[in-house]
Structure formats: C-alpha cells, structure tokens
Amino acid sequence: MFRVNAGDSMREHRVVNTSVNSELAPRPKSIEDTGIQESLLLDLMLKHLLGGGVLTKSELVMKMGISGGIIQNLLDNAKQLAWVENRQSTPDGQMRYALSHGGDEYAKQASAKSGYRGLVPVPLAQYTDICQKQSSRKNPITLEMLQYGLQALVLPNDLLRKIGPALNSSRPVLIYGPPGTGKSYLCRNLNLTLGDNVLIPYAIAIGNEVIQVYDPQLHHKVESTTSVNALDLVQGHDPRWIECKRPLRITGGELNAEMLEVQFDSHSRTYMAPIQLKANNGILLLDDLGRQKISAKQLFNRWIIPMEERRDFLSLQSGEHFEIPFELILLFSTNLNPNDLVDDAFLRRLGYKIHFDALDEPLYRRIWFQVCEEKGLSCSEEMFQHLLIEFHQRYAKPLIPCYPRDLLGIMADQMSFMELKPEVTKALITEAWSIYFV
Template sequence: MPRAPRSLAEAGLSLDLVTQLVLKQLHFSGELEGSDMAQRLGLLWPVIEPALDGLKAQRQLEVVGGSFLGGATYRYRITDAGRVRAVLFLESNAYVGAAPVPLQQYRQYVEEFSRSAPHSANPERVRRTFPHLVVPESVLDQIGPAVNAGTSLFIYGEAGNGKTQIARGIRDIMDGDFAVPHAIEVEGQIVRVFDPVTHEVVNGSATATAGHPGSDTRPPLDLGSQPDGRWIRCRRPVVIAGGELTLESLMLGRSPGGYYRAPLQMVANGGVLVIDDFGRQRCSTTELLNRWIVPLESRVDYLTLGTGQAFEVPFRTLIVFATNLRPHELVDEAFLRRIHAKVYIAGPTSEEFARIFKDYCMVAGVEFDRGLVEHLLDGYYRRYAQPVRGCHPRDLITHALLLAEYRGEPKALTRELLDAACEVYFVRPDQRGTPPH
C-alpha cells in the first residue's frame, strides 16, 4: 500500500480542496472529533489540521469539546456560516468521502506496480485455476505466457466451449493485491475510481468512509500504522462487459453530483477487462477497435474532462476479447498485430466429450455410464452432423434429471431421458429444412 502522507505537500492536495472536503463532511455529520474526521478523509491529522484551523478562524466551525491532548481530540461543530458555504461547495461538486489522490501519484503507483508485478503463471498454476476445464494442454500453454507478459488475449471459437470461463478465470492466475484509490484529482476535478461492485476488498484493508454522508461507520484501521487511507487494498480487479458495452462506458462519466466516474478500462487497471461476445456490442466493431488500437500499443489512455481538457492515464489492464465470430470478419490485420496471443478454443473430441460428461455426472450425483455417451455420439452427433460443444453434457444431464424429477422417477440417467432431453435441446437439421447427413 502507498504510505500515508504527513503534510499537504506530500499529499499533493491544495488547502482549498481539503477545506471543501472537511466542510462537506461536517455539513452531513454536524460535529466530529478531529481524529474521526481524519479517518473519514483517509488522511493523517497533520494534513487536515490547517484546514480546520482556517475554518475555525473564519467562524465556520467551532470547538465544542475534547481533551487537552491536542486538536485531534477536539470535537468540531459546523456553524450556520459554515453550512451556507458547504451548500455552495455541494452545488458545484457533491463528492463526499476520502480525499482524492493526485493524478501524478496514481500514475506513479500503477506504473511501479506493473513493473514489479510477479509473473505467477506456470503450467501447474494455470491447470489449478481451471480444474474442470477439458481442453488440450497446448491451449493452456498459450494462455499462461500471455498472462505473465500482461499482453491482451483474443480468445475465439464456437459457442459453448469454455471461452468465457477461461476469460473470467484469468484473474485467478495473477498474484498480488492492487491498491485502488477512492478517487483521483485532475485539475481540481474529482474522478471516482473505486467501485464497490467491481473491486473486491481484501480483508483488513484500509477503508475510509467514502460517499456515505452522515455515516457513523469508522474504518477498522488506525491511520497511525501509516498506509495511505485514500487507497483500498483489493484483489486484482476483473471487469466484464458484454453486449451492453458502449463507447460512452469507455469515457469519463459525469455524475449528477458534478464529479466524474472512471471508465471501465481505468477501473480494471492492474487486472483484467473481459470484452465478452466481442462483435455483438451496441457500438460498431470499427468504433470499438479505433478506441483500443492506440492504448493497446502505447499502454497509455487519454481521457477528456467536460472542459475539453485531455489527460493521460496508465492503461495497464489485460484485455481479453472473447468471441464466437471469425476474427478476420471482425478486425483488421493492424489490430490483430497488437494482440500478441490469439487462442482458438475448439470443440471437444469424442474422448474429451466423454470426460466432460463423466465430470458433470459426478457434480450432479449420478452414475456415469460410458454407453450413454456412445448412444449420444452415434444417435445425435454423428447421425445429424451435430457439432460437439463442451457445454452439452451439463445441459443435457440437467434437462434429463429435471424431467425425471417432474415424472417422479429416480434420480438416474437413462437412454430414454437423454433422448427426451435431446429432443428439447437440439434443433435437428431435418427440422430446419436441411436434410440430415
């Protein structure tokens, strides 16, 4: 974790910004002890003391109690004049919570983390991450080096063979926790970065009360232990975007409160960004590729404030494009060149299909019968030239057991139950008007 700054200069913040945050916090809380205020802002007492002294001199807050141990033990109460000023601050920017981290400090941390992040992928680790995934070892050997290199992946192949499962599991191959700031400060503007839905906080992490005005929840960490309370220790993030992805979600979002929200790729810094069902997004593939093509090569992204001012942020996320469409129908050679690892996930062979079927029988708690597998392969896949998919055993066994339960029959697989499941599950070629093979 970054170390706690001991002065405004070390924090990289202006006195005016800290004054605003103090006054807005008091506006919602009424009165607070000095040390409590410091915890809520994620700062040490010496950093916020000048702001409190200035507000006290301007009679916008007053001391209403405390001990003789110093200002950190005093209780501060906002005055009517202070509330008037706080309302003005809130009208222009409603952000309340931990103090932001300056953009330069954020850049420095992300770049240093990227340089020092451990290369944790090896054959044993990758196989342990996907224990039930039945794919050739050669496929896993393509994924591991790409994760260590931090380069992006293009995973393609027919639907239902585990592309999404692989993409979502890549984060678990990565070692090391990642510090995420509550927010960063850019030219006096605040950009919220921490997302409680996406970021998985590590137990015992330093957490400040951010974005919850009036909350009496105290963070568990004593800031005297020196981690910077403006950051939260998290697992490497994994952000998943599917068909709902738009170009707007890759840009700064402006909240009704006047502050900004970080785009998906910035939220995913230090971890993985999965673009699932690539090619089926609400924006055109060309627009999406044009947005990514420069950051993929330069490892730097450019965002724009509402004022029109652009600024540079690190682009240190491993992007995984997963699609069941043909790559050359989606992207051009220039884009594919920037993605060093292209991994094809083929449908399972007959033996692999049997292994998957056996594994899911164990999960479902039923006896495995190799004869049922041969019955499916001969009666449906070979007879109708039905492509074999890795998801079929799970789906067919689930359908068959649901039918058995519906009929009040014992929980066991039979040919008759699997035949009924196939009739429900597959659209046969002859039923589509195409003669069977």
C-alpha cells in the same frame, strides 16, 4: 471447459505483504504529503460536515482517510476562517465540530461545484507510479502457475501453452470460436492465475476535480487481518488506497462509446472512471465482440494508442486532458469470424489470436462424468456411448464443452419433476436432447 469442485487451495490468494503496501503507499503525515491542494481538502472536509451535521475528529478521519493530525490542521485553518465551530464534546471526551453559518454557505457552494464526498483522492502522478509498479507483468505467469490457477477447469493441453504467453505479452488477446466452446468461461477465471492483491485508489484528483475509481461491485476488498489505528501516522498503508483482489471487468453487448470515457453525472455533480481505468492492474474482457453498441472498428480506433503504448488519454467536462496508464490484460472474445469484424491491420495489432473449438472424446467424457458427480447422478459407460453414437454422431453435433452441463441439467430437472431415480437413461437422454436442440 467446465469448472469442477476444487479444494480450499483454489480460493487462496497470495496476499501483498502489509509492509510492501506501506512502502508503496505510505501514510501521509502532513497536508503536503497527501499531494492534494489544501483548498480541495478544506472543501471536502466542509462537505462532510455539511452532510454529517456534527462530527468528531475520529469520524472525519474515517470519512476522509487521512490522519487525525492532518484533520486537526484543517480544522484549525477552518476555524480561523470562521467556517467551523466547536460543539459540546462526547461522553468519552471527544470534541465535536460543526459548520458555522458562513461555513454552511461555503460548503453549499463547494457542493454545487463538485458533489464528491468520499475519501481524499490521490494525485494523478502517485496513481500512475503505483499502477505501473503493480503491473501483473512484473511477475510473469509460468505454465505451473497457469495449471495451478486453472486446475478446476478441463482444458486441452495445447490451450494453456497458447494462453500463458499471451497473458505475459503487452498485446491484446482475441479469443474466437463457435458458441459454447468455453471462451468466456475461461476468461472469467483467468484472474485466478494472477493470484495477488493490488491497491486501488478510492478516487484520483486531476487538479481540483475528483474522479471516483473504486467500485465495490468490481473491486473486491481484502479485509486486513491486523488492526491499525486510524489516527496513527505510521502504521499501515495510506487508507486512501484500498487493498483488493486484481479486478476482472466484463462487458458485453451493453458496451457503448461513453463507457470508455470519464462520465460526469450532472445530478450528483460527480465524475466516474471509465471501464479501462477501473480495470487497471487486472483484466478487462470485452465479451461477444461485434455485438456492442459501438462497432469493433470504432472500438479499435479508440484504443490504438492504449493498446500499443500502454497509456490512455481522457478528458474532463471542462475540456482538460490528462494521461493514465493502460496497465491491464485486455481480452476480446467473439463467436464471429474475426475477418468479418476488422481488417488485417487491426488484427495484426491484436497480437495473439487463439481459436477455441470442440473437444476430443476423452475430454468430453471427463466433463460429462464430472458433471454427473456434481449433480449426484449415476451414468453408465453404456449410456455415455449411447449419447455419442445415437445423438452426437447421428446428428453431427460436435463435442462442445457446454453440452454436458446443459443436457444433464435438463435430465436432473426431469428426475426431480417425475420423482425418478438419479440415473441417466436412454429415455432421459432422448427427452433432454429434444428439448435442448432446435
């Protein structure tokens, strides 16, 4: 498989309508609407004031993601408790607020219990409901959608007909075959077929504990084309939910058992979500299965229930257990023989096993000349046949999709170094082959 140059249509995503988001996650108008206990909201506001020193109501709105009306209620309550004081207003007339001595002491105590300082979390029940409503399986992928989403890749025709139904299934998918056949490369592009955006919570609340979910390195935020007043109670969706492209989380040999559980940082006193929670409503690819720090058998044992029941069970440092949706497309990719990884019972649970292999000559030729075009190299049919006969056939090397990119890349480096014309020759093929293959 190889990505070719694509037009702007490949980079376009179907955007979830703003009104749909507003119905899915309406902006809370009161403390009760947030679904979060007032004590947690007060603690969070005081911690923001502790970190910010002196803040206006508008600044608190931006830091907490709730309306100015709710912030005002919290400020009024904090004043009654003698935790917050008014300070001199800004030049444009905005009142500023700061902690009193007692509020400062209380905020430090709250920070010692939980270091979380971010947007107000959403309740677990709301997260579960919205996550399930945003499932990619609500809008099944069709052959046309798959062809459009992967139009920039060169793929055998029968492969699309195997992968498409697997993506619509609730079962995990195992992709296996020799190295270089494009398994990981295809998986990294499958989220293009999903196309739409989803709402990701900045954090979720389990009782009074907060787990941060939003990860800017994984969740690619979609910038809104319309301006919404943060103090407005009606317009736009709940700011605690961030509109993002469907996530694609890839993990390989670095995966260990701890990454599958809620992680607590004792230094910052914060909880971080496990990889499957961050990947919900998207794709989770476990690359190079069998080479992780956790064995394939341990991994499957951990995920038997999530894979079959679409729900996962997690726990906090206190020992409190809770349930989350396991609403993602789970892909495994390996170069190893699946029978050497796990027994038949586990393989049966995977549902879909898709084998990747070498290409036929027409597909290999197509990739070869597309790479030539991309790199600005000229190559005659005679040179391509020379490659096939004198090298692939002579040395019994299969037509693996990664070879054109790698071999032509070496040739381009040689041309640049030796100041040669951008033309593939027998000498360059021989040199690249000898460098690439051991």
